[in-house]
Amino acid sequence: MRKKRSKREHITDAGMREDIVPMNEAVHTTRKNAIGRWLRAHWIIVVAACSLLFSVFGFMLGSTIRSPQDVAASQQEPEPSLITATVTQTELVDGVDVHGTIQPEHIVELTGQGQDGAGSGQTSSGNQTHDSASSTGTSQETISSSLVVTSLPVAVGDSVGNGTVVAEISGRPLFVFHGTIPAYRDIKPDDQGPDIAQLQRALVDMGLLKEKQITSVFDSATRNVVDTLYASHGYRAERTDDGDDSALRQARAAVRAARRQLQQAQTAATCTNHDSSKGSESETDDTSCTIGDGGVISVQDATQDLVDAQDALSLLERRTGIMMPIGEISFIPSSQATVSELPVPVGANASGTVVSLSTSGTVYRASVDSAVAATIKQGMTVTFDASAMQNCSVSNISDARAASGTSTMVTVSCDRGMDAIPSNTTVDATIIRRASNGKVLTVPLSAVSKAPDGTTTVIVRKKGDRLLRIPVTTGLNANGRIEIAGTDGSSIRAGTTVVVGGKS
Numbered sequence: 433m434r435k436k437r438s439k440r441e442h443i444t445d446a447g448m449r450e451d452i453v454p455m456n457e458a459v460h461t462t463r464k465n466a467i468g469r470w471l472r473a474h475w476i477i478v479v480a481a482c483s484l485l486f487s488v489f490g491f492m493l494g495s496t497i498r499s500p501q502d503v504a505a506s507q508q509e510p511e512p513s514l515i516t517a518t519v520t521q522t523e524l525v526d527g528v529d530v531h532g533t534i535q536p537e538h539i540v541e542l543t544g545q546g547q548d549g550a551g552s553g554q555t556s557s558g559n560q561t562h563d564s565a566s567s568t569g570t571s572q573e574t575i576s577s578s579l580v581v582t583s584l585p586v587a588v589g590d591s592v593g594n595g596t597v598v599a600e601i602s603g604r605p606l607f608v609f610h611g612t613i614p615a616y617r618d619i620k621p622d623d624q625g626p627d628i629a630q631l632q633r634a635l636v637d638m639g640l641l642k643e644k645q646i647t648s649v650f651d652s653a654t655r656n657v658v659d660t661l662y663a664s665h666g667y668r669a670e671r672t673d674d675g676d677d678s679a680l681r682q683a684r685a686a687v688r689a690a691r692r693q694l695q696q697a698q699t700a701a702t703c704t705n706h707d708s709s710k711g712s713e714s715e716t717d718d719t720s721c722t723i724g725d726g727g728v729i730s731v732q733d734a735t736q737d738l739v740d741a742q743d744a745l746s747l748l749e750r751r752t753g754i755m756m757p758i759g760e761i762s763f764i765p766s767s768q769a770t771v772s773e774l775p776v777p778v779g780a781n782a783s784g785t786v787v788s789l790s791t792s793g794t795v796y797r798a799s800v801d802s803a804v805a806a807t808i809k810q811g812m813t814v815t816f817d818a819s820a821m822q823n824c825s826v827s828n829i830s831d832a833r834a835a836s837g838t839s840t841m842v843t844v845s846c847d848r849g850m851d852a853i854p855s856n857t858t859v860d861a862t863i864i865r866r867a868s869n870g871k872v873l874t875v876p877l878s879a880v881s882k883a884p885d886g887t888t889t890v891i892v893r894k895k896g897d898r899l900l901r902i903p904v905t906t907g908l909n910a911n912g913r914i915e916i917a918g919t920d921g922s923s924i925r926a927g928t929t930v931v932v933g934g935k936s
Contacts, residue, residue: 515933516893517876519916521926524868526910527815528808530842532798534850534857536772536790540764542608544579544601544782579782584774586787592769594634597665598787604760605667606786609634611763618757620672622750623650630763631756635661637767655754669754679752683745690738697734766791772855794851795827796844796861805829805840813864814844823847826863866908873924874913879932880906890916891931892924899931 583600592598597605611630619628629648635641640657647654662669673679773788796816800808814824828843844861853859875890882888892900902923907915918924 513934514893514897514931516929517879517932519873519875519924519926519928519930520913521871521873523871524874524908524910524913524915525862525864526866526908527862527864528800528804530798530800530861530863532796532842532844532859532861534794534853534855534859535797536770536855537792537795537845538765538790539772540762540769540789540791541785542598542606542762542787542789543784544581544599544606544759544776544786581776581778581780581782581786584778584787586771586774588771588774590771592764592771592789593767594638595661598762598771598789599782601759601782601786604757605662605665606759607661607756607761608769608789609761609763610637610765610767612765613763615758615761615763618755619650619761620751620755621650621652621655621753624648627763628654631761652753658756659754670757670760671753672755673752677752683741683749687738687741687745690734690741694731694734694738697731764789764791790855793845794853794855796821796824796846796850796859798842798844798861799839800842802838802840805842807865808840808842808863809865813867814861815864816859816861820852821846821849824850824861866910868908868915872907872915873917873926874915875930876932877909877912877914879930880904880914880916890924893929893931 579602581599581601582603584598585600586592586596586598592608594609596608598608599606609631611627611634613627613630615627617623617627619631625648628650629646631650632641632646632648632654635654635657636643636646640661641654645653659669769789769791771787772790774786775788776782776784776786796814808826808829810826810829812826814826816824824844824846826842827845830841830843842863844863879890880888881890887903888906889901889903892902894900903919904916904924905919907917909915916924924930
């Protein structure tokens with residue numbers, strides 16, 4: 433049961449509530465008093481911070497507001513100052529940087545297209561047309577045939593010399609010999625010419641012929657050697673008659689018949705000479721001969737028939753025998769070569785290049801703009817990034833049409849080191865057009881001035897920024913620098929400061 437409070441107690445509680453201050457109002461009052469005490473204790477810091485803030489604001493405002501005098505002054509050019517450079521002592525080189533590749537000096541491409549069987553019994557490449565009769569008339573049947581690579585006795589990197597068989601095309605060999613005249617015809621018995629002489633020279637180098645047997649004629653001695661060469665490689669040499677001697681037999685029979693006819697004319701003839709003035713008969717050299725069957729023939733005619741038959745037989749014998757078809761022989765301009773590529777595999781059609789040979793060593797070739805190439809001469813020294821190549825120089829300069837315009841092909845040869853680099857390797861090189869004689873004094877081109885009278889000078893900065901103009905002689909210039917020498921021999925040396933621009 434709750435106890436009732438007395439009236440007095442209620443009055444006391446009410447009085448207490450009137451004296452209590454609200455909590456939030458008390459906290460606010462406390463903070464306000466604390467801030468006031470801090471400001472009174474640190475008023476110097478507050479004043480300094482405000483001053484700094486106003487100073488920064490004033491500086492920023494002042495930098496954006498400029499007087500007309502300031503604007504005019506800012507637009508004036510600054511007072512020029514000296515631009516200087518140092519005299520250096522170095523080797524000066526005027527060179528052309530080029531980008532090229534290592535290549536064989538000569539590439540000989542051998543094809544199988546020459547083996548068309550002209551006079552050799554080979555099947556010709558291309559189309560052959562045959563006629564076949566039928567009850568309705570004559571029709572043409574076209575059979576396509578092509579030469580095939582049946583063997584490759586050599587491999588890439590192999591050495592090739594006189595008498596080497598480099599390929600077999602449709603069962604027939606392709607020989608290589610040293611010679612500068614390209615093969616252009618079938619070589620047949622009794623043929624003559626410089627191409628025959630170079631074939632004989634190659635056979636002499638192989639030890640198959642003697643020096644005195646070089647006759648420029650494809651005679652019996654040369655044919656016998658060629659026959660032996662074919663047999664040594666397992667082939668039968670081609671013949672002009674392809675083994676058919678019927679023409680020779682007919683020619684020999686004609687000689688025998690002419691000889692018998694002459695004998696009959698000489699033994700069976702009764703020769704008379706009628707002398708109409710004397711009415712008598714006498715024998716003379718100019719006679720008519722009566723043959724047994726009553727025919728009359730001149731002994732001279734019979735003799736001429738025999739001579740003609742013998743000449744025909746002799747010519748046929750000389751022109752019949754061992755031959756070398758054009759498709760079985762190739763001449764290369766070097767006695768030794770290396771197989772560089774075999775682009776056609778065995779079993780494929782022998783179209784295009786069958787064997788590529790590289791001869792006469794290795795060279796470096798680079799395509800150079802024609803305007804620059806006009807300043808390059810044969811014999812100029814060439815340096816490479818690859819230090820293995822030594823004693824290199826420009827060996828040939830020839831015009832060539834590049835895809836982007838006119839250019840010049842520059843060929844470089846080295847005494848040593850280049851053969852060790854694989855073909856088609858890309859290499860950077862520098863062609864030295866001119867070079868100083870050892871180390872010389874050089875300055876930038878802008879440091880040298882030329883007077884109307886032709887005198888050249890440089891301005892030297894001495895101690896205390898004192899400037900002195902000194903006459904000099906100039907030499908080679910390259911890469912933005914020029915060779916100089918003081919006329920007095922001692923005014924300029926390495927490390928001297930020269931003026932190249934600015935206030936002077």
